[in-house]
Amino acid sequence: MAEITLNHYLLVAGFLFALGLFGVFWGRKNVITILMSIELMLLAVNINFVAFSAFLNDLVGQIFTLFVLTVAAAEAAIGLAILVVYYRNRGTINVEDISVMKG
Amino acid sequence: MVSIAFFVFAGILIASALAVVFSRNSVHSVLFLILAFFNAAALFLIAGAEFLAMLLVVVYVGAVAVLFLFVVMMMDINPQTQPRLFAFEQFKKTSLDLMTFIGYVVIFFGLFVAIGYGLSYVYSVFAGIIEQPTKLAINEDLPWIAQLPWLSLLYDSALEVRFWIGLVAYFLTWRLTQVIIGSGFLQVASRFINSLPSLMGVAILLIFEFCFLVIQWQSSSMSESLSNSPLPPVDLMNNTAAIGQVLYRDYVYWFQGAGLILLVAMIGAIVLTLRHRKSVKRQNVSDQLKRDPKETVELKKIPLGEGI
Numbered sequence: 157m158a159e160i161t162l163n164h165y166l167l168v169a170g171f172l173f174a175l176g177l178f179g180v181f182w183g184r185k186n187v188i189t190i191l192m193s194i195e196l197m198l199l200a201v202n203i204n205f206v207a208f209s210a211f212l213n214d215l216v217g218q219i220f221t222l223f224v225l226t227v228a229a230a231e232a233a234i235g236l237a238i239l240v241v242y243y244r245n246r247g248t249i250n251v252e253d254i255s256v257m258k259g
Numbered sequence: 260m261v262s263i264a265f266f267v268f269a270g271i272l273i274a275s276a277l278a279v280v281f282s283r284n285s286v287h288s289v290l291f292l293i294l295a296f297f298n299a300a301a302l303f304l305i306a307g308a309e310f311l312a313m314l315l316v317v318v319y320v321g322a323v324a325v326l327f328l329f330v331v332m333m334m335d336i337n338p339q340t341q342p343r344l345f346a347f348e349q350f351k352k353t354s355l356d357l358m359t360f361i362g363y364v365v366i367f368f369g370l371f372v373a374i375g376y377g378l379s380y381v382y383s384v385f386a387g388i389i390e391q392p393t394k395l396a397i398n399e400d401l402p403w404i405a406q407l408p409w410l411s412l413l414y415d416s417a418l419e420v421r422f423w424i425g426l427v428a429y430f431l432t433w434r435l436t437q438v439i440i441g442s443g444f445l446q447v448a449s450r451f452i453n454s455l456p457s458l459m460g461v462a463i464l465l466i467f468e469f470c471f472l473v474i475q476w477q478s479s480s481m482s483e484s485l486s487n488s489p490l491p492p493v494d495l496m497n498n499t500a501a502i503g504q505v506l507y508r509d510y511v512y513w514f515q516g517a518g519l520i521l522l523v524a525m526i527g528a529i530v531l532t533l534r535h536r537k538s539v540k541r542q543n544v545s546d547q548l549k550r551d552p553k554e555t556v557e558l559k560k561i562p563l564g565e566g567i
Contacts, residue, residue, distance in 0.1 A: 160265045165306070168269045172276055174466040179280035188285050188331055192292050195323065196276055199299050202315075210306035215488040215505050218308050218498075219513075222506070225311075225318060226517040230524030232323045236330045237528040243334050 165207030172200035187249045191235050198228040265305055272298040285331045293324045307490075310499040370435055371467065375428040382424065429464060 179193030202221045209217025243249055275298065278291040296319045303312035488505045496504070506514055535541075 160262050160305070164265065164269070165302070168272065168302070171273060171466055175273070175276050175280060177465060182280065186285060188327065188334075189280065189288060192279055192288055192327065195292065195319075196279060196295065199296065199319075202311075203299060203302060206303050206306050206308045206311060209490075210308065213490050215490055215501060218311055218502060219488075219506055219510055221308075221311055222314070222502075223513060223517050225314060226520060229318055229323050230520050233326060233524050233528050234531075236326055237531040240330060240333070241531050249334060 162207055162211040165203060165211075169200045169203040169207065172203065173197050176200060185250055187239055191232065191239070194235075195228065195232060198224060261305060265302070268298045268301040268305070272302065286328070289324060289327045289331055292327065293320050296320045296324060307493075308498060310502050370432040371428055371464070374431050374435075375424060378424045378428055 173196075176193040176196035176199075179196065180190050183190035183193065202224055205217040205221045205224070207217075209215060209221075239249060272295050275291040275294040279288045279295065282288050282291060296315060300312040300315040300320075303309075303315060488509065491501050
């Protein structure tokens with residue numbers, strides 16, 4: 157394994173993405189774990205873009221990573237704001253309790 | 260040397276990502292997320308994207324992860340409703356969950372490979388593609404794992420056939436794995452398995468799809484000429500300057516759009532979480548400006564020797 161090829165980066169990113177997806181479904185009764193798994197997925201996508209940009213000699217991958225980063229930060233902020241307001245009104249952030257869509 | 264660094268950072272990245280998902284304490288999860296971001300930034304550095312690596316550290320770790328930490332600390336997140344165990348028993352429980360996950364993955368992988376190959380072999384024999392597996396022409400350029408004769412069957416058949424074979428194989432594998440693991444062979448694991456919604460098989464399947472994709476990946480010879488903005492050599496300008504050259508010329512509208520997204524997010528977060536407390540005295544500027552000077556001062560005539 158003398159050289160790091162594109163495949164290594166893709167494997168890492170792929171595994172990270174699947175792990176994040178797994179975390180979203182298996183969010184430990186805790187909405188924050190789900191939000192963090194979404195961040196993991198976005199990180200995996202960023203690794204993918206940067207790896208392709210490095211190995212295919214194209215800067216566009218890194219530019220797009222910038223935008224993905226921006227959107228991820230914005231979405232994390234809004235998601236956490238919703239969570240905070242929900243916690244204020246309900247007093248709990250159990251995933252099972254949130255499934256009641258009334259009131 | 261570089262490969263050692265790559266494997267160290269990638270290993271810690273994957274380990275901390277696993278810890279984010281599987282750790283029972285939310286604060287630990289956030290801290291492991293921060294560790295994951297740092298290691299991803301190191302991977303970016305190895306790939307040569309130094310601006311993005313520092314951006315990851317400053318924005319992701321410095322802002323987003325700290326925001327997560329704030330929210331986690333602010334909320335009274337109940338730890339798991341099970342009673343607190345001693346540390347070693349807690350470790351055994353957590354590692355048991357992890358091992359059942361890994362065991363599930365291994366069994367699923369083995370079964371999926373076996374069933375998929377079996378189905379595609381049966382299909383190929385019936386479709387007359389091959390007569391015997393040893394007569395396949397094997398592409399020598401692929402890594403050794405892709406040169407297994409039955410594996411190349413999956414790649415040589417048409418895409419649609421592969422899709423249907425994969426779908427049937429996935430369904431069979433899912434059911435078989437449930438039967439195998441839930442049958443009492445790994446009795447404690449059945450608790451884990453029964454709590455999995457079937458959609459999570461998608462996540463596990465994704466891992467192996469990615470692995471197959473990676474094994475088969477080959478860059479075309481045209482890719483050099485197709486690049487939109489080639490990376491300049493390092494001694495000409497560094498990565499940050501190169502990104503600046505491309506970003507502010509070709510993608511300036513996207514850049515402004517990203518700024519708009521951030522503006523909208525800021526407004527949204529403020530609108531959602533702002534609340535006025537009744538006990539805090541605030542200035543009402545419009546009321547102050549609407550004040551009529553004639554009404555503010557009142558002249559009272561006071562006779563000598565009396566008060567108001």
